[in-house]
Amino acid sequence: MSGVWVFAETRDGKIIKVVNEMLNACKTIGATLVEDVAAVLIGSGVESLAKDLAAMGAKKVYLADDPKLEKYSPDAYAKVLVSLVKQHNPSVLLFGNSAVGKDLAPTVAAKLGVGMCSDCVAVQLNAEKQLLFTRPVYSAKAITTVVCKDKPQMATIRPNVLPPGDAKGAGAADIEKVSAAISDSDLRTKVREILKSAAGKIELTEADVIVAGGRGMKAPENFKLLEDLAAVLGAAVGASRAAVDAGWRDHHDQVGQTGKVVNPTLYIAAGISGSIQHLAGMKTSKVIVAVNKDPEAPIFKVANYGIVGDLFKVVPVMTEEFKKMLAQ
Amino acid sequence: MKIIVLMKQVPDTETKIQVKPGETAISTDGVTFVINPYDEFAIEEALRIKEAKGGDVTLITLGWDKAAEALRTGLAMGADKAVHLNDPAFLTNDAHSIALALSKTLKKLQYDLILCGKQAIDYDNHQIGVRVAEMLGIPHVAVVTKLVLEDGKAVAHREIEGGTEVVETPLPAIITCQKGLNEPRYASLKGIMQAKKKPLEAKKVADVDASPGEVGQAGAKTVVLTLTMPPDRAAGKVVEGEPEDAARQVVKLLREEAKVI
Numbered sequence A: 001m002s003g004v005w006v007f008a009e010t011r012d013g014k015i016i017k018v019v020n021e022m023l024n025a026c027k028t029i030g031a032t033l034v035e036d037v038a039a040v041l042i043g044s045g046v047e048s049l050a051k052d053l054a055a056m057g058a059k060k061v062y063l064a065d066d067p068k069l070e071k072y073s074p075d076a077y078a079k080v081l082v083s084l085v086k087q088h089n090p091s092v093l094l095f096g097n098s099a100v101g102k103d104l105a106p107t108v109a110a111k112l113g114v115g116m117c118s119d120c121v122a123v124q125l126n127a128e129k130q131l132l133f134t135r136p137v138y139s140a141k142a143i144t145t146v147v148c149k150d151k152p153q154m155a156t157i158r159p160n161v162l163p164p165g166d167a168k169g170a171g172a173a174d175i176e177k178v179s180a181a182i183s184d185s186d187l188r189t190k191v192r193e194i195l196k197s198a199a200g201k202i203e204l205t206e207a208d209v210i211v212a213g214g215r216g217m218k219a220p221e222n223f224k225l226l227e228d229l230a231a232v233l234g235a236a237v238g239a240s241r242a243a244v245d246a247g248w249r250d251h252h253d254q255v256g257q258t259g260k261v262v263n264p265t266l267y268i269a270a271g272i273s274g275s276i277q278h279l280a281g282m283k284t285s286k287v288i289v290a291v292n293k294d295p296e297a298p299i300f301k302v303a304n305y306g307i308v309g310d311l312f313k314v315v316p317v318m319t320e321e322f323k324k325m326l327a328q
Numbered sequence B: 001m002k003i004i005v006l007m008k009q010v011p012d013t014e015t016k017i018q019v020k021p022g023e024t025a026i027s028t029d030g031v032t033f034v035i036n037p038y039d040e041f042a043i044e045e046a047l048r049i050k051e052a053k054g055g056d057v058t059l060i061t062l063g064w065d066k067a068a069e070a071l072r073t074g075l076a077m078g079a080d081k082a083v084h085l086n087d088p089a090f091l092t093n094d095a096h097s098i099a100l101a102l103s104k105t106l107k108k109l110q111y112d113l114i115l116c117g118k119q120a121i122d123y124d125n126h127q128i129g130v131r132v133a134e135m136l137g138i139p140h141v142a143v144v145t146k147l148v149l150e151d152g153k154a155v156a157h158r159e160i161e162g163g164t165e166v167v168e169t170p171l172p173a174i175i176t177c178q179k180g181l182n183e184p185r186y187a188s189l190k191g192i193m194q195a196k197k198k199p200l201e202a203k204k205v206a207d208v209d210a211s212p213g214e215v216g217q218a219g220a221k222t223v224v225l226t227l228t229m230p231p232d233r234a235a236g237k238v239v240e241g242e243p244e245d246a247a248r249q250v251v252k253l254l255r256e257e258a259k260v261i
């Protein structure tokens, strides 16, 4: 018995993006290990999403569909996963590094008594066919490679780092329904309610383009400049901690160690100095643009393109130029 | 209310990290060590609960000799006593192994609530609180920005994508703390003086009923193969000129050179 497994997290009735990224990576891993790629889908009324997982490359979908699983609960979700793992002994079990993944993966690992690697930015098979997990440590000032001694080899994977598949595969997956067998006494913690935040609509961790502002924005209303730029680029708006602490932006917009770790194709930082804690959250972005009036600002050390100048002059011109470019 | 705080001593984020070639641990020369910032939220929360409801606060750390300094700082903030798992046989970065040593220690103590940080900013495991909860068989709520205690239970606000989950948990439970929970206090001079006399107990592996093979490096479930400095990002272009011209140039470069638009 074996398998290369991905936890298929859903949000607002959809499979989240990082699941496709993980399944795509698992196609190669599965082929080399000669093991099937499977997804574990847990929730309520989620059966119709199984075909999406098949299109992303899952050959098998373990489906636990139960009203008791509607909201995430570490007790319930871990119970389902642990019982499946014990039954099938997969070699690999990956999660997205999301709020749920960060909570569920260590819960499952602890129940199984195995190791786990958090927030990985690369996954590779070594010559011994073990998974080599790469992860930033010390606020991204160092990078480490780690292997797990036991199976399943477990990790959470940072969204936006592994290349996604086209998710258009025609293959139908074999769906295996599993009964959740959750009783009320299994659920020790209960979600009373979910308070939606006023933060931007595009999830920062999944965004392809992010426009972020810091203390240099000077006032909350000035973020309109960044919102206009973001609207043109289809980008999410992020913020430094200084901007969040000042009450200018919602905490959910914060990028960095205390906030979100992001990995977009393009990150535009306006009026952000580039502190270590901010860099820890965005340093792996593919292309970084910095706009700062201080030529000594540390953000320029990581920026691919830097503009030393007043953001209030620079940003509106960028918005206009992108608009023209994209209209062509 | 008996509250226990799990805390770790870590390099200050501002210090320079260096790794000698071939080594899998950082060089500690010249590194400043501090209490993990998320654990300061845990200590502060514990002290506020004690001040409001009575009880006592015990700090636990697993770490080298120097980690005692972090415990003294926590005692100076107002905690009552401290336990230091101080034995080379405990030392590791492996989350399972650290959690096992901590949970074995906790099994011999009484507690109504355990607080810890959401992550330690050295090795960023982001696992210990959740693992300790599992090992003790108690519930956990992670990444908490607000905590309200009610009769025999706690209501915690937990950060999730796009919002906040309000979660209710029976006690005892483990809560992992995130910024937003409170503003940690500084130790007062009086606190620092008092801390010198507060009990700080050092424990070896045998003292927590662990066997040397199951904790520390020997008990690790992961193997660190390499630790390196990330490659520097290639030197970027600083585009000169009037701000408006520079903006135009960068937009052009993003399409024609970087090809990201």
Ligand SMILES: Cc1cc2nc3c(=O)[nH]c(=O)nc-3n(C[C@H](O)[C@H](O)[C@H](O)COP(=O)(O)OP(=O)(O)OC[C@H]3O[C@@H](n4cnc5c(N)ncnc54)[C@H](O)[C@@H]3O)c2cc1C
Residues within 6 Å of the ligand: A213, A214, A215, A216, A217, A239, A240, A241, A242, A243, A254, A255, A256, A257, A258, A259, A260, A270, A271, A272, A273, A274, A275, A276, A277, A278, A281, A291, A292, A293, A294, A297, A309, A310, A311, A312, B037, B038
């Ligand atoms: C434990 C811990 C966790 C932390 N976590 C985070 C985190 O998750 N995210 C985070 O961001 N920070 C975090 N911080 C805070 C971090 O250390 C910095 O304080 C913060 O990032 C600074 O934000 P900033 O760059 O917006 O502000 P500043 O450092 O004040 O920089 C403002 C910049 O704007 C520039 N500027 C001003 N006016 C203009 C203008 N008109 N045009 C162009 N440029 C201008 C200035 O030159 C300056 O460089 C954390 C700190 C600690 C201790």
Ligand SMILES: Nc1ncnc2c1ncn2[C@@H]1O[C@H](COP(=O)(O)O)[C@@H](O)[C@H]1O
Residues within 6 Å of the ligand: B006, B007, B008, B036, B038, B039, B042, B060, B061, B062, B063, B095, B098, B102, B115, B116, B117, B118, B119, B120, B121, B123, B124, B125, B126, B127, B128, B129
């Ligand atoms: N060696 C340790 N001793 C005591 N508590 C620890 C230790 N390591 C981690 N913790 C606690 O667990 C939290 C999460 O750490 P980590 O899982 O290592 O990121 C920290 O914020 C601490 O509260």
